Amino acid sequence: MQYPVYLQLTGTENVYAIQGPSRFWECTRMGGQTMCHDVIATTWPERQRILDMLSDDGPWSAVAREDFEAAWKAGGGQPSVDHEAFHLQEHVDLAAYTTFGIHAKARWFADITSLEALRAALDWARSHNRELLVLGGGSNMLLHGDVDALVLRIQLHGTTVLSDDGQRVQVAVGAGEVWHDFVMDTLDRGWGGLENLSLIPGSVGASPMQNIGAYGVEIKDHFAWLDAVRVSDGALQRFNAQECAFGYRESVFKREERGKWILVQVAFDLDRESPLRMGYGAIEEELKHLAPEDRTHRDVSDAVIRIRRSKLPDPAEIGNAGSFFKNPTVPASVANTLLAAHPHMPNYPQPSGEVKLAAGWLIEQAGWKGHRRETHGVHDRQALVLVHFGGATGQEVWALAQDIMASVEDKFGVALEPEVNQIGAKAP
Ligand SMILES: Cc1cc2nc3c(=O)[nH]c(=O)nc-3n(C[C@H](O)[C@H](O)[C@H](O)COP(=O)(O)OP(=O)(O)OC[C@H]3O[C@@H](n4cnc5c(N)ncnc54)[C@H](O)[C@@H]3O)c2cc1C
Structure with a gap:
């Protein structure tokens, strides 16, 4: 459903x-006056009103957006937003809120709990003409x-079980839940599906942003x-998988819809009997002692x-954001040329x-593994991970x-692309 939906109650000016x-x-006409309200439907009667309004057989009919806006203006204009609902802070150091742990200050900052x-x-940012940055666990960004x-x-x-037929479960999870804690919770309850994604840092709300994946x-x-x-007006919209257009470390929210939405809740389909996936990496080897x-x-x-x-450095001990670069995809002809020169090169058709x-x-082949520049460098066990030892700037x-991208391009003719979000990077 595409919101907003503009309606008129038949036989009235409402x-x-x-x-x-x-x-x-809602804009209602009473005693020659227009009264407008912003109704947050947290309880059943209001939610039922919305369902009734959207049903095909009710006394509501479509009205032009301009007609609604004219009534809205006549009734007092802006939606009644409660500015006390969020606590605005200034000049907040973000080092503790990102896994790179690099010092950088937020001009304004707020924890969002509802x-x-x-x-x-959002209303404050709009009316003060401020840019926004959304932060989950800060494990996929370089400031x-x-x-x-x-x-x-x-x-x-919050976690809500929406359906459970004894085998399959659908569960909705608040965007601010810690991803790994949620995965552990699903396993405690006997639900399978997300076990291969254990220990990925960050929040549930960021997980669809780059369609997180592992093993x-x-x-x-x-x-x-x-x-x-929606950032522009606060409207809530539901997206299915197709609308999210997931790809390898990609979604519509990193591309066409970038910066336009704040994800607030994500729902997953899980299964008590989902097949175990052990064919990737060393999982099978790790489990060989079990029948x-x-x-x-x-x-x-x-x-x-x-x-x-x-394999991976723990951000609690050494600053990092996991894999800094995406695995590049090249045409088969390029891969074949590279394989002729480097027969042991890993490749995945x-x-x-x-x-x-x-x-x-x-x-690693370009010689960067373990490279160190005093305050930062390349991890000595995993060349894909850049690490921050303390005192470095994001730049x-x-x-x-x-330098790494230029050297890989020079040696192999392959362009690397960062997986980590670059916040405040100057245009090249
Ligand atoms: C040690 C380590 C290992 C990792 N391993 C993996 C791995 O195996 N697989 C993998 O896919 N990733 C991995 N990552 C990357 C990272 O954990 C994931 O990308 C994770 O989903 C980021 O979540 P976050 O909450 O920290 O996002 P953040 O870093 O806070 O944000 C990432 C981006 O999403 C936006 N964003 C965050 N929350 C929201 C929201 N609610 N609404 C709208 N936009 C939002 C931000 O503005 C930013 O652009 C790893 C990172 C580390 C440090």
Whole structure:
């Protein structure tokens, strides 16, 4: 459903703009006056009103947006947003809020713990003409400097079971929940599907942004839908998987719809009997002491956690944002030429006919593994990960990333692309 939906109650001058499944604006005519309200439908009667208004057989008919806006203006103009709903802070150091741990200040900052607070914050940013930066766990971003924007740290919590037929479950999760805690919760409840994605840092709300993936699974494999609030007007909209246009570390929210939505809730389809996926990486090897029929989703999760701990630096000990670059995909002809010169080069033919290469291998072959520049460098066990030892600026880390990209391009003719979001990067 595309919101807002503009309606008129037949036989009256009352007009409505439905902003989403749980919010509508209402303008009613009383005693020659127009009264307008912004109704947040958190309880059943209001939610039922929205369903009634949207049903085909009710006394409501479509009205032009201009007609609604004229009534809205006559009735007092702006939606009644509660500005007390969010607590605005200034000059907040973001080092503790990102896993790179690089010092950079947010000009304005607010923790967002409710939809009401989110809408109030968006309204504040609009009326003060401020840019926005949305922050989850800060594990996929490099701050190039102070952030001259309102930084919203999404802290929307809660997990709701929407359906459970004894085998399959649909569960909706607040965007501010910690991804790994949510995965552990699903395993505690006996639900399978997300075990291969254990120990990925960050929030549930950011997981669809780049369709997080690991060990042969991506969230798109278990995604049901998500709710997002539109930055321009606070309207709530539901997106299905097709509308999210998931790809390899991609979604519509990183491309066409970039910066237009704040994800507030994500729903997943899980299954108590979903097949175990052990064919990727060293999972099978880790589980060889267990008979195949005895292995559980929890065993796969434990194996993934052990492997990840042995390979990846823990952001609590050393600043990093995981894989800094995406694995590049090249035409088969390019891969074949490279394979002739480097017969041991890892390569993964794709259904499209193209071939995916391992960025970590290319970087290591170009001599960067373990490279150190005092305050920052390349991890000594995983060349795909750039690390911050303390005292570096975002621009210094970015300069290292650019040197790596230039050197890989020079040696292999392959262009690397950062996976990590570059915040405040200057246009080249
Ligand atoms: C050690 C380590 C290992 C990692 N391993 C993996 C891995 O195996 N696979 C993988 O896919 N990723 C991996 N990552 C990357 C990272 O964990 C994921 O991308 C994660 O989903 C980022 O979540 P976050 O909440 O920290 O996002 P943030 O870094 O806070 O934000 C990332 C982007 O999403 C936006 N954003 C965040 N929340 C919202 C929201 N609610 N609404 C709208 N926009 C939002 C931000 O503005 C930003 O552009 C790893 C990172 C680290 C540090």
